[in-house]
Amino acid sequence: MTNRVIYLDNAATSYPKPPEVLDEMFRGYRDLGVSPGRGSYDLAVQAGDVVEGTRQKLARFFGAPDPNRVIFAANATDALNLVFNGLLRPGDHVVSTELEHNSVLRPLHHFRERGWIEYDLASCDGRGFVDPDEIVKHLRPNTRAVVVTHASNVLGTIQPVQQIGARCAERGVPLIVDASQSAGIIPVDMTAWHASAVAFTGHKALFGPTGIGGLVIHPDLDIRASRFGGTGIDSRELEHTPTFPHRLEAGTINVMGILGLSAGLDYIAQRSVHAIHSHEMALVTRLRDGLAGCAHVELYCAASLADHVAVITLNVQGIHPEDAGAILDADFQIAVRVGLHCAPLAHRHLGTLRRGAIRFSPGLFNTPEDIDRAVGALATLSVHK
Amino acid sequence: MPQDAERAQLASDLGREARLVAGREIYFDREGFFWEADDWDEEIAIVLLRESGLAELTETHWKVLRYFREYYFYHGRAPLNRQLKEGIGLSLQVLESLFPGGIRKGARRLAGLPNPKSCF
Helix, strand or coil, X not given: CCCCCEECECCCCXXXXXXXXXXXXXXXXXXXXXXXXXXXXXXXXXXXXXXXXXXXXXXXXXXXXXXXXEEEECCHHHXXXXXXXXXXXXXXXXXXXXXXXXXXXHHHHHHHHXXXXXXXXXXXXXXXXXXXXXXXXXXXXXXXXXXXXXXXXXXXXXXXXXXXXXXHHHHCCCEEEECCCCECCECCCCCCCCCCEEEEECCCCCCCCCCCEEEEECCCCCCCCCCCCXXXXXXXXXXXXXXXXXXXXXCCCCHHHHHHHHXXXXXXXXXXXXXXXXXXXXXXXXXXHHHXXXXXXXXXXXXXXXXXXXXXXXXXXXXXXHHHHXXXXXXXXXXXXXXXXXXXXXXXXXXCCCCCEEEXXXXXXCCXXXXXXXXXXXXXXXXXX | CCHHHHHHHHHHHCCEEEEEECCEEEEEECCCCECCHHHXXXXXXXXXXXXXCCCCCCHHHHHHHHHHHHHHHHHCCXXXXXXXXXXXXXXXXXXXXXXXXXXHHXXXXXXXXXXXXCCC
8 A cells, every 4th residue: 555645635625736837836926926016117017917817817717708807816715705795785685505615604694693684595406406496486576696506515516507597697686606616627607607706716626726716707796895905006096996806806916826826727728627527527436336335335416426526425324424534544545524514504405414424526636546445445444334 | 690600601602511520520512522631530531431331441442542642732732643543553443443432522532632623
C-alpha cells in the first residue's frame, strides 16, 4: 500500500490543484502583483488587464451578457450574501429548496428571524430532484427571488434549473443559481436558463485557490451595494461608486485568486467541461457499482446516476460516519467528508440529520485504482460490522 | 434570580449540563463530552466507561485513554487520525470496536477530551 492519500473530497475543494494553475499564480503574482487599476504606472494597468480579462472569460463561461457584471467575491457564500443584502427588502418573500447549503439557508434564516422576509422551501423527490412545479406552488405576489442550487453538494443531483428559470421568467421572478458544485463540471448558461444571477466559487471545479469566487449578474437585476469603500475611481465622491462592477466590490481585490481562477478556466478550456464530467462520472459509477455487493453499505439517491455530478453519499451500518471517516483516513489513507456537509435539510430529507453521512466526491485527478481502493476499504469496514 | 438558578440557566444556555459522577459535580456538553478536560480522573472514567456498557476494562482501554490525554495536554489538541493509530499501536478499525460508541463518542469522549465539534 502506498502512502499517497486518496483524496475523495473534491466537492469541498479540488485537490491537488493543476500544476499549470499554481505556476501561473506564482508567475503572475511575481510579475504583476500590484494593486490593479489603482495607478497609472504600467504594472498597475497590466494587472488591471488581467482582472478585466478574467471578467471577460467568466462572462463567456457563464453565458453572461455583460463582463462588467461579473463581480469578484471571496467565495460563493460571500457572493450569495451580496445578493441577499442587495436585493431583499422588508416584506419580501423568497422561495428556495431543502437541498440548499447553509450559504443560502442561514442568510434566509437571518433575515426571517429579524422579521424582514418570509421564505418557503420546496421539497425534493425520493431521487433528490426538485420538481419545477413545486417551486411554482410556493410563489407569491411578493416573491422577490427564487434561489436554487444547481447541483446538491450532498446528493450530487443536478436540478432542472432551465425549467425552473422558464417558470420564473414567465412570472417575472428573478432566479438566483448557486453553481458551487457545478461550475467547471457541467455547462452553466445563465442566459439560456433565464437566471438573473449565478453565484460561484473558484476553488472547486474551477481549479482556482480558496478565497476567490464571484457573482455573475444579468443586467435586468438591480442589486444594491451592501459594503462600501475604495474602488479606485470616483474618489472625490463620498457616495460609493454606483456603476458595475465597482458597485459590489469594495477594497483591493484578490489578485492572486483571480490569477488562479483565470488559469483554472484556461485549464478547463483545454480539456472541456464535458470531458471532465465524463471522467468523474465514470469514477463515481465505478464506486456505486463496486459497492453493490456490500450488504451493510447504504447509498442515498444513487440508484440512477443520470443528471448527477460525481458525489455519492452513504453510510456503513453499525459505524458512526465520523468514525468511518477516521478509519478511512488512518487505516486506508482515504480522505472523505463526513457529517452534514453544511446542508442540514438535505440530510433531514435522507433521515441522516442526527448522524450525518459519508460523502465520496472523486475529481479529475482520481483514477479507477483509487476507486477500487475505496471500494475495498468500505467492503472491509462493512464486513466487520 | 437566585445564584444557583442563574448558574444553571447560564450552563444551559452554553449547552452545559452538570452531573454528579463519583461524588463530584462534573459539567458535560449535550453530547456527553467533558466541558473541562481537567475534570477527568480515572475514578470518573471507570464510572463513565461502565455506564457506556463496557463490562470489562482492559489494559488496552487504559492505554488508549492515557494516550489521548497525554497527547492532548502536551500538544493542546487531539492527535491526528494517523498519530492516534501510531500512538496506540492499533488500527482505528480495532479502536472503533473496543469502545461502545466507537472512537469519537466512545474513546475520545471517555478520555475527557473536548467535543471536536466537526460538521454537525
